[in-house]
Amino acid sequence: MAQTQTVQTTNTAQDTRKVLLSIQNLRVWFELRRFGFGIAGYVRAVDDVSFDLHTGEAIAVVGESGCGKSSLMKTVLGLYRPREGKVVFDGQVISEMGRKGLNWYRSQVGYIQQDPYGALPPFMNVLRILDEPLVIGGIRNKEERMARIHKVLNEVKMYPVEDFLPKFPHMLSGGQQQRTVIARAMIRDPKLIVADEPVSMLDASVRVEILKLLRGLQETHNLSFIYITHDLSTVKYFSERIFVMYAGKLVEKGPIGQILKNPLHPYTFALMAATSDPDARNAETYKEVPPGEPPSLVKPPAGCRFHPRCSRIIKGLCDQQEPPEFEPEPNHQVQCWLYKQ
Amino acid sequence: MATNSDKLLRVENLVLHFRTTVGVVQAVDGIDFSLDSNRAVVILGESGCGKTSLAKAILRLLPRNVAKYSGKVYLNGTDVMAFNDEEFRQNVRWVGMSLVPQAAMNALNPVIRVGDQVAEPAMIHLGVKKEEALNLARQMFQHVGVPEDFLARYPFELSGGMRQRVAIAMALVTSPSLIVLDEPTSALDLLTQANIFNVLKRIKKELGTSFILITHDIATSSELADEVAIMYAGQIVETAHAKDFFPAPLHPYAQMLMASVPRLRADQDPEFITGQPPSLINLPTFCRFAPRCPKRFGKCDQDPPVVEKDGRKVKCWLYA
Numbered sequence: 156m157a158q159t160q161t162v163q164t165t166n167t168a169q170d171t172r173k174v175l176l177s178i179q180n181l182r183v184w185f186e187l188r189r190f191g192f193g194i195a196g197y198v199r200a201v202d203d204v205s206f207d208l209h210t211g212e213a214i215a216v217v218g219e220s221g222c223g224k225s226s227l228m229k230t231v232l233g234l235y236r237p238r239e240g241k242v243v244f245d246g247q248v249i250s251e252m253g254r255k256g257l258n259w260y261r262s263q264v265g266y267i268q269q270d271p272y273g274a275l276p277p278f279m280n281v282l283r284i285l286d287e288p289l290v291i292g293g294i295r296n297k298e299e300r301m302a303r304i305h306k307v308l309n310e311v312k313m314y315p316v317e318d319f320l321p322k323f324p325h326m327l328s329g330g331q332q333q334r335t336v337i338a339r340a341m342i343r344d345p346k347l348i349v350a351d352e353p354v355s356m357l358d359a360s361v362r363v364e365i366l367k368l369l370r371g372l373q374e375t376h377n378l379s380f381i382y383i384t385h386d387l388s389t390v391k392y393f394s395e396r397i398f399v400m401y402a403g404k405l406v407e408k409g410p411i412g413q414i415l416k417n418p419l420h421p422y423t424f425a426l427m428a429a430t431s432d433p434d435a436r437n438a439e440t441y442k443e444v445p446p447g448e449p450p451s452l453v454k455p456p457a458g459c460r461f462h463p464r465c466s467r468i469i470k471g472l473c474d475q476q477e478p479p480e481f482e483p484e485p486n487h488q489v490q491c492w493l494y495k496q
Numbered sequence: 497m498a499t500n501s502d503k504l505l506r507v508e509n510l511v512l513h514f515r516t517t518v519g520v521v522q523a524v525d526g527i528d529f530s531l532d533s534n535r536a537v538v539i540l541g542e543s544g545c546g547k548t549s550l551a552k553a554i555l556r557l558l559p560r561n562v563a564k565y566s567g568k569v570y571l572n573g574t575d576v577m578a579f580n581d582e583e584f585r586q587n588v589r590w591v592g593m594s595l596v597p598q599a600a601m602n603a604l605n606p607v608i609r610v611g612d613q614v615a616e617p618a619m620i621h622l623g624v625k626k627e628e629a630l631n632l633a634r635q636m637f638q639h640v641g642v643p644e645d646f647l648a649r650y651p652f653e654l655s656g657g658m659r660q661r662v663a664i665a666m667a668l669v670t671s672p673s674l675i676v677l678d679e680p681t682s683a684l685d686l687l688t689q690a691n692i693f694n695v696l697k698r699i700k701k702e703l704g705t706s707f708i709l710i711t712h713d714i715a716t717s718s719e720l721a722d723e724v725a726i727m728y729a730g731q732i733v734e735t736a737h738a739k740d741f742f743p744a745p746l747h748p749y750a751q752m753l754m755a756s757v758p759r760l761r762a763d764q765d766p767e768f769i770t771g772q773p774p775s776l777i778n779l780p781t782f783c784r785f786a787p788r789c790p791k792r793f794g795k796c797d798q799d800p801p802v803v804e805k806d807g808r809k810v811k812c813w814l815y816a
C-alpha cells in the first residue's frame with residue numbers, strides 16, 4: 156500500500172520537474188531490400204511514439220519481444236536514426252548532434268544490457284572495463300579515474316574493490332557481472348539510465364537484489380530511468396509510470412498504481428492475466444490468453460493493431476480505423492476505441 | 497518391491513558426480529523423491545544447484561566425465577538402474593519417460609520437416625511405419641495446439657512458441673507415462689509462456705501424463721505443480737504438496753526463495769537471499785544452507801536429518 160501512495164504523490168508533483176527527455180512522434184522504420192536494391196517495404200519497429208521523461212523519474216516500457224521496445228531504446232541511445240520525429244535530450248535533438256555532441260550525450264546516458272556476460276568484453280578485467288569510458292571521456296588524470304572507479308564499485312556494492320579490479324568477467328558470478336555492467340553505465344555520472352531487461356538473465360534471488368540496487372542508485376542520484384521489461388511483476392517496485400507497447404505503438408500509458416488496479420487496454424489486461432503469482436490454485440485453471448501471435452511489423456493490421464486477437468473488438472471500427480489516444484482518467488492514456496468519449 | 501509398484505516413479509539415494517580438472521562436482525548428491533501417476537512435481541532451485549543434472553541422472557543421459565553414478569530409479573515398480581545401456585534405451589527412454597531439454601525449440605534439426613522429426617521417435621521406439629508415425633504426430637500436434645499443416649514446415653518457419661510446442665509433441669508421440677521438462681518456458685514471452693502451460697495442463701488432464709518440471713521460476717511453476725521439491729546444492733531440502741507449500745514453506749531456504757518472488761497482486765516487498773550457494777566441489781559437511789541461513793543455531797554444524805511433518809519432508813534441524 157505504501158508503495159502505491161508514494162507513487163501517487165510523486166505523480167502529482169511531476170509537473171514541476173524538468174523534462175529531461177522528450178520523444179516526439181518518433182518513427183523508427185527499417186528498410187527491407189529486394190535483391191540488394193529497391194525497397195520492398197519497411198519494418199515499422201516504432202510507429203508514432205511520444206512521451207516525456209522528467210528528471211528523476213523512472214518509467215517502464217512493457218511489451219513482448221518483437222514489439223519494438225529495443226528499437227525504441229536504441230534510438231534513445233542514439234544508435235538508430237529515427238525516420239521521423241525527434242528525440243530531444245535536455246533541449247537538444249540527438250539526431251542532429253555532431254561527433255562532439257554525441258560524445259557529450261553518451262556521458263549523460265548509461266546503458267545496462269540484458270545479458271551481462273555478453274555485454275562485458277572477455278579479454279578485459281574490471282579495471283579496464285571501467286577505465287576505458289573515462290579515458291574516452293577525456294579524464295587524463297589517472298588518480299582521478301581510479302577514485303571514480305572506486306566510488307562506483309562501492310556504489311554497486313562490489314567490495315573490497317581491490318579484489319574485484321583484476322578479475323575478468325568469467326571469474327564473476329552472474330550477479331557480480333550485472334553489477335559490473337551497472338558500474339560501467341554509472342561511471343560517467345549520467346543523468347539518464349536505460350536498462351534493457353536488466354534482471355531477466357539472473358536467478359530469482361539475485362534478481363531482487365539487483366532491482367533494489369538500481370532503485371537505490373536511481374533515488375540517490377536523482378536519475379531518470381527507462382526500464383524495459385516483459386515482466387509486469389517487477390515494474391511496480393521500480394517505476395512510477397508504465398508504457399505498454401504493442402506492435403510498435405504505446406497502447407497504454409499511465410501511473411503504475413492506476414494501470415495495475417485498472418488496466419484499460421485489452422492487451423494490458425491479457426499481460427496481467429498471463430502473469431502468475433506463486434499460488435497452488437493456479438494449477439486448477441487455464442489462463443486466458445489472446446489467440447494468435449503479435450502481427451508482422453512489415454504489414455501491420457489495418458485499424459487497431461491488436462484487433463485480430465482482441466476479444467472485445469468493435470466490428471467495423473477497430474478493424475478499419477486506427478484508434479487515437481483517449482484519456483478516460485487523468486494522466487492515463489489508452490489507444491483503444493472502447494474508451495471513445 | 498511391492499511398495500514401489502503403486503508409484504509411477506521412485507528415486508532413491510540417486511547420486512551423480514562429475515570429474516573435472518578442479519575436483520569432483522557433486523551435482524546430484526543423494527536425492528530421494530517419488531511421484532504418483534498423473535501428477536506433476538516441480539524441482540525448484542537456483543542455477544548451479546544440480547537441477548539439470550538430476551534430469552540427466554534420471555534419464556541416464558550422461559556425459560563422459562562421470563565420477564560416480566549410483567542409487568535406484570524405479571519406473572512403474574521396475575528398477576531401471578539395473579538395465580544396461582541398450583536395455584535402458586529400448587525400454588525406458590521415450591517409451592517410459594521422455595525429455596524436453598532446455599531450449600528445446602533450438603534443438604530441432606533445421607533441415608528436416610518438423611512432422612518427420614516428431615514422427616521419428618515413434619518409428620524407432622514403437623516400430624510403426626512412417627504413415628502411422630505421421631498420423632501419431634498429427635494427433636500430437638492437435639494436443640499441443642499446432643495446426644496440422646505445420647507438419648510439412650521447417651523449424652525456421654515457426655515462431656519460438658510453436659517450436660516449443662513441437663518439442664513437447666515430440667516427447668509425447670511415444671506416449672510415455674512421464675515427461676521431464678527442463679526449463680520449458682524460460683526463453684519465451686509472457687503470453688507464449690501462459691499458452692505453453694495451458695497446453696501442459698491440457699495434456700495432463702486428457703492423456704494422464706505425469707511431469708517432472710525443472711525450473712527456477714517459482715511463480716510460473718505453480719501453474720503445473722502438484723508437488724514441489726526444493727533443491728539446494730545437490731540435495732532436496734523440502735518436498736511437499738503444492739497446496740501446502742505455496743502458502744507456508746518450511747525450510748528457511750524455501751521461505752527466503754518464496755519471499756524473493758515479486759508479486760503482481762500483493763503489496764509485498766520482495767527480499768533477497770544474501771550470500772551465494774556453496775561450490776559443488778567443496779561442500780560443507782554440515783547443513784549446506786547454514787552459511788546463508790538467518791535461523792542458524794547450534795545444531796546446524798551437523799548434517800540435518802530429513803524430518804517428516806504433516807506429510808511433508810524437510811531437511812532441517814529446526815523441525816527435528
